[in-house]
Amino acid sequence: MPPRWARFIHPDAPDVHSKYVPTNDKVFKSPFGPFATTAEDLNVHEFCFPRDQPLPPDYDLFVNAVTDERVTLHQFYNRVCSVARVLRYDGLNPLSLARSPKDDTESGEILGLFSRNHIHYPMLAHACFRAELVFGGISPGSTPFELWHVLRKMQITSLVCHETLLPVVGEAIKLGKGPADQLQLVLDINKIVVLSDDASLDDVQGHRTVEALVRQGAHLPEPQRKLVGGDKLCYLFQSSGTSGLPKAMMISHRNAIHSGLQGMTVTTMTAKFAGVEPLTPQTVLGIVPAYHSYGMILWILRVNLQPATNVMMPKWDIELALRSIQKYKITALPLVPPIVRQLAQSPLTEKYDLSSVVSCGSGAAYLPPDVAYQLAEKLPNKTPIPSGYGLSEAASIASPPMAGLFGLRASEPGTIGFLLPGMEGRVVDPDTLEDVPKGTKGELWARGNVVCMGYFHDQKATAEIFAEPGWLRTGDLVLRDAEDRIHYLDRLKEMIKVKGLQVAATEVEDTLLDHPEKLVVDACVAGVDNERGDGSLFPRAWVVLSVEGKTQGEPTVVRKLNEHVSQRLSKHKHLAGGIEVVEAVSILVNA
Structure with missing residues (x-):
């Protein structure tokens, strides 16, 4: 296997034509075997852009579905390097940024990213990786109160904000520092940078723009340094956890790398089984939000791992989506269940050519089987829409594999398939915390390198999701069948008493x-x-x-x-x- 593919496969991974043997053990494992080997201190940016590998031939990496503005792979990389030079705490440092914390035992610089999907959002994330600057993804739908809560919960000290969201930031700041017995607002208004759609602007409402940083960084020297990652804090996600307002969930570089790696492993091994070329170019509809764990994998953690042109939509618009599929000949549709349902039931689909679509999948929530079949009937290959499974605390845990791979039968809609590479699972009685027999419903527990570090400055919430060291309580009710396939039943915290x-x-x-x-x-x-x-x-x-x-x-x-x-x-x-x-x-x- 060529090196560009072999890096995604563990040397001891099972042969794709072998037969997976189910087990009655309480702990069951992925049919794909372990994760591929990576360096202990690897940084996400260098995982996607290895130092010893030149950039491949250039192509359009991100396209704005509304304006048709484009960013090529080479432009993306150069912009990442420019902004990273500006964001380094030990460089010229025009924003006066401090060093970021390695975990929640330290304080330090945490940059908030507050924007809808944008063709430059992934660039900002990679610039943070390269600058070893921790960032926090914030929902662009936040009200001022919700934003105020998240800014305090994540201890955001600096912020990149889309220009349309500046009023929300202003209202959030007016709410003050917060109660003395809670984490207080530490955002420095002098460290607010604006993501503007007008690339010519250096300043918006007294704040520097992202493009100003790009231009400034382009003229700075590139110091030679080894980037550090591994178990250090990489970014923060919003998560509801078990109750209440959003919590700040800690993701390490190791977590992020393995979240991006899993899909590459599955894609490569599936292609090998099917006897086709793996990791061929695709064109992807970019509607899943980048601040969400699902979008993080799609638009940020897989950059340069597989050739992909990502057509980004700032918000959901069914006609724009259908027009984009036809215009850009979209081949892949990563969706969420409400959008699957809307596409399945909308007569607008009859107006547009969907013949370019090769694959479609759903994630982030339960997908009812009837909807999976309805949309499939509108797409060329008629295959029911598969639904992957993960959560913010562990972005990717299980998904339905291709029928026949490892001798596995097809996973019907309504199941979430088998554990993904490198994952281990248990099904546990949520009340007694005892493992239940196969075929019995219980809470899914998961272990693997994608499982988060815990909740930022919230030991109580962290203890609730880690009843045993390393084992994440997903809060989801499942059933493990005789073949070790996982059937999703419901969300435990949404069970109505x-x-x-x-x-x-x-x-x-x-x-x-x-x-x-x-x-x-x-x-x-x-x-x-x-x-x-x-x-x-x-x-x-x-x-x-x-x-x-x-x-x-x-x-x-x-x-x-x-x-x-x-x-x-x-x-x-x-x-x-x-x-x-x-x-x-x-x-x-x-x-």
Whole structure:
């Protein structure tokens, strides 16, 4: 195998034509075998751009779907180097940045990235890697209060903000430093840099622009230094953890590298099994947000590992997405379930040519099987949309492999497939913390190099997700079948307790969507207070009406849905909290 592919495969990895043998052991492992070997102190940037390898021939790396502005691979690399020279704490350092902490036992510089998807967002992340500057990804949908909370939770000292979000930053700063008994706001307003869509600007509202840093860094000398990574803190993610407002989750360079490596391992071994060239060029629709762990893998951690032109959308727009697929001949569609559903049910898909699409996958949330089949019928290969599995605390844990690889049968929609390379799993009773037998539902625990370091300055929350050293409690209810395939059942923290009985939100949602008259196109179920003061909840549904539902009218639809749920589900699962008709259920990428 050529070196450019062999770097993604462990020397002891199983032969792709061998047969995986399931085990009854409490700890089960990936059919793909262990992670490929990497250096102990490897930095993410040097993983993607090895020092001893020249850049490949140039190509368009990022394209703005709205304006058609482009950044090539070589331009990307040169811009990364320029900005990194400016961001180095031990260089010219025009922003007066301090050294970043190696973990949460230290204080130091943490740069916030506050922007929607943008063709220069991945460049900023790689510049931070190269400058050994820790950054924190922040949802561009944050309200001023939410931003204020995250800035304090992540201890953000400096910030790159898209120009359209400056008013939100201003309102957040007005909220002050915060309570004395909590982490306080430490953002220095003199360290705010603006990501502007006008490349000619050096200044926006008194703040330097990213392009000004690019121009300044282009004239600085490149010092010779060894970049450090390994187990040191690399970046922070927002995560809800087990409850409450977002927490700041710590990702090391080792975590990030292995999150990017997994997909390359799977792709290479799958191509080898299929007898085709691995890691061929692709064109990808860029709607998954870069601040999210899913988007981080797609747009940042795989740069230069596989040739890919990424057509970036700043926000979800179904017609722009379909127009982009046709215009740029998109070959790969990484999506989230609400978008899969919208594409599956929209008549707009008939207006555009989707024949270029070779692959489509879903992640970030549970994908109902019916939706996986519906969208597949609109795409060339008719293959049901597979759904990978991961979470912010461990970006990639499991996915459905190609049928036949390692002798495995196809994973039907509704399952999340098998553990990814380098991962180990257990299924554990969430109450007793004892491993359960195969075929029994329980909480999935995961171990591997993608598992995060814990929550930043939050030992209590870290202890909750690591009941045993190294083992991440995912908070997801699963079943491991006889072949070691994983079936997703529900989110434990979203289980609704009704008089001591558990109600799975997804079960009720699927029942609503399965009404024979197809009255709704989307549904969300959650628990609401029963106002009796006993801690019990009532299930409540928020639904989006279909054309047929709108024709029949809201009162009729609510009555019919209640009747349908009452006929299909036990009494404690009935929608005692009511049904509310809404225009849309929140979509991840609009956050």
